[in-house]
Amino acid sequence: MQERFDLLVEEQSRVMSSITNREESSMELQQPDLSSHLPNQEHTERPYRSGFVAVVGRPNVGKSTLMNALIGRQVAIASSRPETTRKAIRGILTTPQAQIVLVDTPGIHKPKTLLGQRLNDVVQDSLSQVDAIAFLLPADQEIGPGDRRILSRLRQDFARKQEDGSWVWKLPLIAIVTKIDELNQKALMAKLVEVSTFADFSQIVPVSALERDNLAEVQQVLVDAMPEGPQMYPAEQISEEKPEDLIAELVRGAFLEELDDELPHSLAVVVDDIERPAAPADGEGEGSEKTLVRVSIYVERDSQKPIIIGHGAEHLVRVKKKLRTRVNQILGTKAKLDLHVKVAKNWQGDPKQLQRLGF
Numbered sequence: 001m002q003e004r005f006d007l008l009v010e011e012q013s014r015v016m017s018s019i020t021n022r023e024e025s026s027m028e029l030q031q032p033d034l035s036s037h038l039p040n041q042e043h044t045e046r047p048y049r050s051g052f053v054a055v056v057g058r059p060n061v062g063k064s065t066l067m068n069a070l071i072g073r074q075v076a077i078a079s080s081r082p083e084t085t086r087k088a089i090r091g092i093l094t095t096p097q098a099q100i101v102l103v104d105t106p107g108i109h110k111p112k113t114l115l116g117q118r119l120n121d122v123v124q125d126s127l128s129q130v131d132a133i134a135f136l137l138p139a140d141q142e143i144g145p146g147d148r149r150i151l152s153r154l155r156q157d158f159a160r161k162q163e164d165g166s167w168v169w170k171l172p173l174i175a176i177v178t179k180i181d182e183l184n185q186k187a188l189m190a191k192l193v194e195v196s197t198f199a200d201f202s203q204i205v206p207v208s209a210l211e212r213d214n215l216a217e218v219q220q221v222l223v224d225a226m227p228e229g230p231q232m233y234p235a236e237q238i239s240e241e242k243p244e245d246l247i248a249e250l251v252r253g254a255f256l257e258e259l260d261d262e263l264p265h266s267l268a269v270v271v272d273d274i275e276r277p278a279a280p281a282d283g284e285g286e287g288s289e290k291t292l293v294r295v296s297i298y299v300e301r302d303s304q305k306p307i308i309i310g311h312g313a314e315h316l317v318r319v320k321k322k323l324r325t326r327v328n329q330i331l332g333t334k335a336k337l338d339l340h341v342k343v344a345k346n347w348q349g350d351p352k353q354l355q356r357l358g359f
């Protein structure tokens with residue numbers, strides 16, 4: 001026990017000193033230079049590593065924000081509404097030493113509807129072939145039943161109970177303590193001790209994705225947890241998602257932000273079609289040269305349509321404006337969103353509708 005405590009203190013002082021040096025380490029990440037992300041001579045003495053990391057945690061712990069901060073561009077959506085992340089969107093992090101595919105999972109919760117069950121199945125799929133697990137715990141909240149449920153689920157799949165009651169993990173289980181900007185140093189120390197008694201984590205790393213604090217340390221811990229392996233994707237690729245899916249997630253996220261609490265959770269978004277202009281025609285207006293992205297937004301009841309559209313279509317206008325640059329980036333060209341609000345009755349409980357809507 002004493003040995004374990006000493007190790008913990010040692011780990012904490014290492015972590016605290018890396019936080020104190022945070023400016024240098026986070027600067028490196030803020031200005032990604034893709035040319036330096038390719039495997040090169042300097043790093044040949046250490047074998048290249050690659051693998052998959054499942055990012056798990058209860059809703060709203062900051063999974064999407066952390067993934068986006070690590071990768072440097074928006075991949076999954078971050079929203080102040082819980083359960084925004086619905087699909088196992090992957091982000092790909094390429095460094096000179098390693099390539100890590102981050103599997104973002106929806107918050108694991110008790111399924112109440114068929115949709116909830118499907119979401120849990122997505123989590124299960126995401127977990128089935130990973131090399132390490134990053135278990136996110138928010139610094140500003142107590143460890144609670146939601147965290148315990150996730151832990152017991154992870155143990156079922158990835159750990160073995162020994163005779164003395166302790167667990168042996170088949171792969172690295174890394175605790176990432178998020179939102180540390182919410183705590184002072186003393187409270188953070190206490191939090192790290194609490195986390196260390198919660199489970200047999202192979203590492204505990206504190207981070208604030210919002211303030212880009214200790215991101216380099218998180219990256220290094222994840223790299224070290226990867227097995228030796230080749231680079232699997234081109235360095236400039238940040239996601240395995242199709243543009244249609246990325247845009248659908250962005251549109252959904254933007255509406256959830258826009259509508260705040262006015263909207264029930266029953267909102268699904270599908271990109272029906274991406275129509276590229278036939279050929280650039282000289283002398284024509286800018287509009288005719290844009291790629292047209294047709295998007296359907298599904299609600300469950302007629303009465304919900306006006307909530308989405310807003311007075312004088314104000315919500316549609318604002319969402320289009322907000323996403324313009326990001327949609328252009330994803331498609332690599334100027335694009336125009338064409339948003340249609342439609343009704344799909346009780347889609348959350350209907351298997352056929354769920355499939356059609358991509359769940």
Ligand SMILES: Nc1nc2c(ncn2[C@@H]2O[C@H](COP(=O)(O)OP(=O)(O)OP(=O)(O)O)[C@@H](O)[C@H]2O)c(=O)[nH]1
Nearest residue numbers: 060061062063064065078079082083084085209210
């Ligand atoms: N103070 C603080 N807030 C954060 C930090 N990271 C994320 N948040 C906030 O926490 C909320 C949830 O963040 P998300 O990244 O959407 O969380 P998530 O775990 O992906 O959420 P789900 O999609 O519900 O699973 C948002 O309001 C974020 O701005 C952080 O480092 N510090």
